[in-house]
Amino acid sequence: MSLTFDITCRLAGTFSLEARSAISPGITIVFGRSGSGKTTLLRAIAGLAPAQGRITAGDRVLLDSASHHVLPPQQRRVGFVFQQLALFPHLTARANIEYGLANMPVDARTSRVNAIAQSFGIAHLLDRKPPAISGGERQRVALARALVTDPDVLLLDEPLSALDHATQSHIIADLRRWNETHAIPVLYVTHAHREAFSLGERVIVLDNGRVVADGVPHEVLESPSQEPVARLAGFENLFDATVTALHHEAGTMECRIGGTACVIEVPYGEVPSGAEVRLAIRAGDILVGTVLPQGLSARNILPGTIQSLRREGARVVAIVDAGGVFEVHLTPGATSSLALSPGRAVWLVIKTHSFRRVST
Amino acid sequence: MDWPAILLSIRLAAIVSATLLVVSLPLAYWLAFSRWRGKFLVEAVVALPLVLPPTVLGFYVLVAIGSRSPIGAWWTALTGHPLAFTFEALVLASILYSLPFAVQPITAAFSLIDRDLMAASSVLGASRLTTFRRIVLPLARNGILSAAVLSFAHTIGEFGVVLMVGGNLPGVTRTVSISIYDSVQSFNMTAAHQTALLLLGFSFAMLAIVYALLQKPWLVPHK
Incomplete structure (x- = not known):
């Protein structure tokens, strides 16, 4: 049937x-x-x-x-x-x-x-x-x-x-x-x-x-x-970006988030240099550090500033300006042990393969 | 106490509220579920007796059943006597007069029924009539009960329409409210007191029963 x-x-x-x-x-x-x-x-x-x-x-x-x-x-x-x-x-x-x-x-x-x-x-x-x-x-x-x-x-x-x-x-x-x-x-x-x-x-x-x-x-x-x-599917962050460099053999490419100087490494895609792409990333796939992290495999470590924090049920939603504006989800415990508050300078850590390229 | 008038009123009210239930169920169903845009016109017509002076309603009914009208002529041909100033005329006029008291509570009860229940019934294979019988009617029983009691009580209490259409013929068209009016006109205050008190007690008892049934959790079929 x-x-x-x-x-x-x-x-x-x-x-x-x-x-x-x-x-x-x-x-x-x-x-x-x-x-x-x-x-x-x-x-x-x-x-x-x-x-x-x-x-x-x-x-x-x-x-x-x-x-x-x-x-x-x-x-x-x-x-x-x-x-x-x-x-x-x-x-x-x-x-x-x-x-x-x-x-x-x-x-x-x-x-x-x-x-x-x-x-x-x-x-x-x-x-x-x-x-x-x-x-x-x-x-x-x-x-x-x-x-x-x-x-x-x-x-x-x-x-x-x-x-x-x-x-x-x-x-x-x-x-x-x-x-x-x-x-x-x-x-x-x-x-x-x-x-x-x-x-x-x-x-x-x-x-x-x-x-x-x-x-x-x-x-x-x-x-x-x-x-x-x-x-x-829960990809809270969506950005317009321009492809600035292609690294075919590494399986990655570099993109500049639209209207900013923020350059990030994302998975390689079949697009020419200079192409406009749309990138998505889950708020839960972004790490927050209060000092510059070292010795990590993650390729994107972006300096930023916390704009706001709000509690939503069992999680905290942080809005961070790191060139592009990112929504980041944290646990209440992490928020208090890092003493995060609006205005605080932080580092965002994002794995290359956490980014997805989507079409509009 | 004018027992013939009291019994006549009860007989009239019983016939009227029974007839009204039969008429009101389909009408209320249509009013509750039809999507026709002109529905408000029918709603207004049904509600008319609420605002119309009883004498106006009675006057038009009298004209409509007079021997010169088609209805009156047809009735005379059928039965051999005119319709005006008979018990049957009272029944007809009372049905019109009490219509909103039967239709409105039932319509309200139908409208409150969750449409998903009716959809679920259809998906489970029940015809519209089965859905009406097994889902709509039981869930609207409080509204139907209110309709029966209100139309009965309202018919017992009517005066203007009865006077216009039925006149005041003892044992034929003299209802309890006319009887009270008569007693007062003839300065028989004792009789007026007795009958009026009976009617007051009766009306209160009816309403108390309705409100008690409506609030009893064992009668309310769902939360």
């Missing part, structure tokens, strides 16, 4: 989604910031949002605008787990899970619900209503409700984003185990990098209603080739 789509959705205003892809069995992450069209894509596949184009699941055609064929959501055989789960609050967990099996004889229905409840570890709470069930267990009920109908495709709209990491991976492990026997395509929408990196075999990156990258998570997100992907 595989899912293919080639669709356009126009929503109110100027937003439009244009996406085409073929999704094989297994978990595919749909990654993008909010408003990028992730949810719209899922809703269009499920038949909950109007779309033009063609969608197929296996040999079943769910949508074919050319022949005016539009299956209603009731007939698409799609499992959907909503962001807020959408469990029916007035029905018990059992009645929620049974809901999609209305046409099945009572005995068959009951044994099927019992079996899936067993495999998702929720058998003990089948008689409770959703408001009386804890967060992680509610997610399991929602997943069981979607899967008990044996859908051809499973669509998950950020269902686990509110959970801690351990619970998340448990649920994903249960889902993988279920899918070993069913082998259906699963689209998992998220805007969190960590989920995008760790949960799926493949990632599709959406930005502003377009697919901007598609591939294996580590390749797509570790070396993003396009700026929107770099931003999503």
Whole structure:
């Protein structure tokens, strides 16, 4: 079973989604910031949002605008787990899970619900209503409700984003185990990098209603080739720079950050000297020293001044002027042991291969 | 105490609120979920009885059911007697008069239902009617309960419309509020006191029941 789509959705205003892809069995992450069209894509596949184009699941055609064929959501055989789960609050967990099996004889229905409840570890709470069930267990009920109908495709709209990491991976492990026997395509929408990196075999990156990258998570997100992907993948620093020297044999080149005298060494690229390039680097890949570091392998050691420091949860975001303005992430412990404060002179240490070249 | 008038009022109110539930469920569903731009016009028409003087509403109903109107003529042909100044005329007028009291609470309750619940129901294969029966109705039950009680109580208390459309025929169109008015007009203050006190107690009890049911956690289906 595989899912293919080639669709356009126009929503109110100027937003439009244009996406085409073929999704094989297994978990595919749909990654993008909010408003990028992730949810719209899922809703269009499920038949909950109007779309033009063609969608197929296996040999079943769910949508074919050319022949005016539009299956209603009731007939698409799609499992959907909503962001807020959408469990029916007035029905018990059992009645929620049974809901999609209305046409099945009572005995068959009951044994099927019992079996899936067993495999998702929720058998003990089948008689409770959703408001009386804890967060992680509610997610399991929602997943069981979607899967008990044996859908051809499973669509998950950020269902686990509110959970801690351990619970998340448990649920994903249960889902993988279920899918070993069913082998259906699963689209998992998220805007969190960590989920995008760790949960799926493949990632599709959406930005502003377009697919901007598609591939294996580590390749797509570790070396993003396009700026929107770099931003999503956590490359906080993006610079325009001019190539000033090429060192083919060393595998490096020198670039001057636009409008500054700051020259840095970055990985070699197939560009001529004098070319304009766009460079990206993660704020977490930059080291800060208060004295000039010596005997390091890192090739970029830039003098700079701290402009500001602010605490964001468990990390400190420092803005450092080193010719170019860099965002640097530190731990609160490092910040206090180095006695960092605005105005303090520091050295930034950056490995050559921490820089990525992206296109805009 | 004018028991025939009291019983007549209760019978009228029961018929009216039952009919209104049947009429209001589809109307409220449409008002809550339709995306038609001209919907506000229908909303305004439904709310009209809230602001219109009862005599104005009663006057137009009287004109509409008079023997010279198509409705009145059709009724006379069907039943052999005119519609005006009958119990049936009271029912018709009361339905119009109490319409917003039934439609508005139900519409509000429908509007509060999370659309994702309805989407989830469709994705799980339920038809629109099944979704309505199994999801929308149970989740809107407080609104439906309010609608039933409010339209019942409002019908019990009406005066102007009844007087215009039904007149004051004992056992046919003389409701409890007309009876009180009659007692006062004939200086029978004892009778007026008795009936008025009964109506006051009844209205308070009805509202107290509604508010109690609405705040009871065991009736509220979800947080």
